[in-house]
Amino acid sequence: MLSEKIKNTINGIRPQFPTEQALLLPVLHLIQDEYGWVSEESMKSAGEFLNLPLSKVKEVASFYTMYKLHPQGKVDLQICTNISCWLNGADKLVACAEKRLGIKCGETTKDGSFTLSQVECLAACGTAPALMLNEDYYESLDVPKLNEILDQASKDLAAGKVVGKTTRKEGVWP
Numbered sequence: 763m764l765s766e767k768i769k770n771t772i773n774g775i776r777p778q779f780p781t782e783q784a785l786l787l788p789v790l791h792l793i794q795d796e797y798g799w800v801s802e803e804s805m806k807s808a809g810e811f812l813n814l815p816l817s818k819v820k821e822v823a824s825f826y827t828m829y830k831l832h833p834q835g836k837v838d839l840q841i842c843t844n845i846s847c848w849l850n851g852a853d854k855l856v857a858c859a860e861k862r863l864g865i866k867c868g869e870t871t872k873d874g875s876f877t878l879s880q881v882e883c884l885a886a887c888g889t890a891p892a893l894m895l896n897e898d899y900y901e902s903l904d905v906p907k908l909n910e911i912l913d914q915a916s917k918d919l920a921a922g923k924v925v926g927k928t929t930r931k932e933g934v935w936p
């Protein structure tokens with residue numbers, strides 16, 4: 763069952779979308795925002811709300827890497843390892859993050875704080891290497907900058923602050 767908040771948001775933006783199917787992307791974003799990931803149960807609810815078969819919802823949710831189909835850490839650290847980033851030191855960033863967090867790419871720290879992954883092109887090739895920390899972008903990185911980012915994120919998490927959503931404007935879609 764989708765929350766009232768999600769239903770209200772979708773009902774509010776419905777006139778801007780040509781079909782119910784086109785609303786699936788925002789519904790999945792909102793589910794992920796609320797629960798931290800997109801479960802099968804949530805996909806069923808999304809399908810019922812938009813009158814789409816579960817197979818269609820799964821097809822879309824599993825196509826885009828931005829939708830997380832398993833529980834995630836509070837901070838989703840995605841390091842681009844595509845060609846521009848790789849040529850500019852992404853391998854060093856991955857090695858640094860793995861060592862510091864004590865996990866491999868695709869894993870979550872035991873305390874549930876960080877999930878680390880390698881991703882394909884974040885569309886910041888001109889300022890490679892790049893990463894995303896939840897919704898925030900960081901570009902032209904090196905290992906010292908990554909350490910600063912992780913220091914700050916850990917500090918903010920410990921203080922109970924929201925991490926990696928500095929560009930978020932509440933009540934505005936997208």
Ligand code: FES
Pocket residue numbers: 842843844845846847848882883884885886887888890891892
């Ligand atoms: S290759 Fe990394 S942002 Fe495009």
